[in-house]
Amino acid sequence: MTRISSPPAGAPNPFIRKLEAFTALSDEDRVMLERISAETYVVGPDADLVREGDKPDGVYLIMEGMACRHKRLEDGARQIMAYLVPGDLCDLDVALLSRMDHSISTLSACKVVHLEPETVATILERHPAVARGLRIGTLVDEATLREWLLNVGRRSSTARIAHLFCEVFERLAVVGRVREDSFALILTQADLADTTGLSTVLVTRSLQELRNGGVIDLRDSELKILDLPRLRKIAGFKANYLHLGDATAA
Amino acid sequence: MNLRLQPVQVATGSDDQESRLVFASGLLIAILVCLSAQHEAEAGKWYLEVGFGRIHDVAAPLFSDLDEAQAWIRDQLPDPS
Numbered sequence: 001m002t003r004i005s006s007p008p009a010g011a012p013n014p015f016i017r018k019l020e021a022f023t024a025l026s027d028e029d030r031v032m033l034e035r036i037s038a039e040t041y042v043v044g045p046d047a048d049l050v051r052e053g054d055k056p057d058g059v060y061l062i063m064e065g066m067a068c069r070h071k072r073l074e075d076g077a078r079q080i081m082a083y084l085v086p087g088d089l090c091d092l093d094v095a096l097l098s099r100m101d102h103s104i105s106t107l108s109a110c111k112v113v114h115l116e117p118e119t120v121a122t123i124l125e126r127h128p129a130v131a132r133g134l135r136i137g138t139l140v141d142e143a144t145l146r147e148w149l150l151n152v153g154r155r156s157s158t159a160r161i162a163h164l165f166c167e168v169f170e171r172l173a174v175v176g177r178v179r180e181d182s183f184a185l186i187l188t189q190a191d192l193a194d195t196t197g198l199s200t201v202l203v204t205r206s207l208q209e210l211r212n213g214g215v216i217d218l219r220d221s222e223l224k225i226l227d228l229p230r231l232r233k234i235a236g237f238k239a240n241y242l243h244l245g246d247a248t249a250a
Numbered sequence: 251m252n253l254r255l256q257p258v259q260v261a262t263g264s265d266d267q268e269s270r271l272v273f274a275s276g277l278l279i280a281i282l283v284c285l286s287a288q289h290e291a292e293a294g295k296w297y298l299e300v301g302f303g304r305i306h307d308v309a310a311p312l313f314s315d316l317d318e319a320q321a322w323i324r325d326q327l328p329d330p331s
Binding site: 075077199200204205208209 | 288
């Protein structure tokens, strides 16, 4: 089954939306970004885009669906270190490395664009505003990883799940993928467990606690946030690390 | 190694309460909890809620019954010989 969360009709280009959250773009920048992100192809769920040990071969842009960065222990246990949502570009400067140190795989079915290293180099050279947005994106990826370390290392089970939902909500909202406080969350409980460092049993209990408390509703891969202030309070969520208002503040 | 099981109710903060304290040579080594209906397909299986000593920090599978859980726990313990 290949199922992709459909964007709302007339949904904006998520790549452009995300960059515009970080920096002001010109019409010329937008035309170029529309052009390079037009050639999408569909990848099924649980497919590797990049494998640990591969030689880097350009970068991937996620246009629909959700992917992740992850590493595995020898016994197969997996830790997910990042989610990639529509508008996210994987590893801007990865061409500088000789081998990948982690894998990037789809969680749900995705629409992706593959950009050659030369294309990325040309964008960075000829479109300074886009380059600025992409570099801010890289800093935000690092800030998000720090927040995830805090999440996995120090928060309680339910707060970890709540924090993850708060973050995904913010990130999808900025690229126009949230409607009436609902968004597609095509993740298994095992995916959530591998993201939060919990067992699937603890994930189930935490989801039940959030449901019973009237904070969320999760059914048919659709997460509806019923009480966002409560969810944020449970998570101890502060959106500052996502730097999403920086374009207007600059 | 002989294990002794003692029925107990555990406050897990969920519907999962029916539990067993697991003793090895008189020492508490694990707490197993039976999964409630909220776990759907996994309901009725046994979950290693907490392990001590040799089974602390070990990723345990879910067990279909208490015999399977005890066999797994024995495998983690040092050989008595």
